[in-house]
Amino acid sequence: MNAAPVSRRARPAKVPLSRELVIETGLRTLDTDGSGALTMRRVAKELDTGAASLYVYVANRDDLLTGMLDHVLAQVPAATEGDWRARVTQLVEAAIEALARHDGLALVAFGWFPTTRHALGLLEQVLALLREGGVDPVTAGWACDLIYRHIAAEAVDDGGERARWNLRTLLNGIVATPVGGGPVRLARAEEIAALQEIERRAGAPFAEVGMRAVAEDEPPSREVLGGFVSDGRAWVWPDENGRPVAYLVLGLVDGQAHIEQVSVDPAHAGARIGKRLIDHAVGWAKGNGLREITLTTFTQVPWNGPYYERLGFTYIPPADEPRGLRAIRADEIAHGLDEWPRACMRADLATWRTG
Incomplete structure (x- = not known):
């Protein structure tokens, strides 16, 4: 039946x-x-x-892993006991322990810059504690990057007493490290040749990724740079002797701030000088009542598009490019820059994270 x-x-x-x-x-x-x-x-x-x-x-497996990483970091409790050093240590050790409990997740954290809600929230707590400890804003900003890498690396090895010793050493170095040069200031007319030389030096690494034409491209002319200097929209980061080692020039396109160029001498790479210059430009734009800041960039060069994405910029679909940006892209195409993938990006000034 x-x-x-x-x-x-x-x-x-x-x-x-x-x-x-x-x-x-x-x-x-x-x-x-x-x-x-x-x-x-x-x-x-x-x-x-x-x-x-x-x-x-x-969106895909990478997005799943990123979400899993953020989910785990959401469970890291805030540190409330002791002085700022003790609380940084508590926070970092809790994050290491949380990541180490999940096979392979620490490698995800180690390979990707934090951009998710709880990863950034963790770094904001670290930043606040460093500032409480008297670390200047610039040093505290790049110190957060080092501490995040420390968390990820030690989680791969399951932390332990060595991780605590490494963190103490790291914090001692952060506190003892003076800011190299700075602060951001307006560029001077007599420094235009120095800005052009910075541009030539900054272009050299493009040759190493097969973009020799970009590496050999001439910097902006004296007349172009002089116009930005005269308008008060050209800034430099000086070294300890007052000589510029990086610069940014800011245009106005479609009624909003537009980074025409930001370049750092490779000898000073890794000190977040470019971020400091962009932070300054964002501050200027906010002070002048603007809503966003834009730029154009190579999408597949690590220190271009991926770097700006980590800072908070997002890509603008070509169909959504306003008239001014579309004109800039047309000039770039005519100049041969689209031999490599290139696009427009924007960032909302209201949500920009300084530091």
Whole structure:
């Protein structure tokens, strides 16, 4: 005798899919079977659905991993006991412990610059504590990058007493390190030749990635740079002797601030000087009632598009480019720059993160 058919309606209802559920399931899979087993197909199987259904909530595996990282960092408690050093130590050790509990997630943190809500929230706490400890804003800003890398690297090795010693050494160095040169100031007419030389030096690394034409391109003319200097929209970062080692010139395009050029002498790379100059330009733009800041950049050069994305810039779809930016892009195309992928970017001044 055949059993009576069972209606599909009698099956237990599935829990509705959501980004949070997909991320939690991915984390469970990671903890159960390791990073090698973490695929979109496997997560979909755990949720009793098709892999295509997941793409409504996560863009791809990288987005899933980023979400998992943020989910874990959201569980790091705020540090409340002791002086600023003790609280930085508590916060960092809690973050290391949280990441180390999940196979392979520390490598995600180590390979990607923090851009998610809770990763940035963690760094904001560190920044506030460093400022409480008397570290100047500029040094505290780049120190946050070092501390984040410390968290990720030590989580890979499961932390421990060595991690605590490394952090003490790192904090001692941060406190003892003076700011190299600065602060940002207006460029002077007699420094235009120096700005052109900075531009030539800054262009040299492009040759190393096969972009020799860009590396050999001439810097802006004296007349062009002189116009920005005269208008008070050219700034430099001077070294300890007052000589410019980086500069930024700011235009006005479509009624908004537009970074025409920002260049740092490679000998001073890694000190976040470019970020300091951009922060200054953002401050000027805000002070003049502007809403956003734009630029054009190579999308696949690490110190161009990916760098600006980490700062908070987003790409503008070509169809959405306003008239002024479209004209700039047309000039760049005519100049041969589109031999390599290039695009416009914008950042909202209201949400810009200084430091």
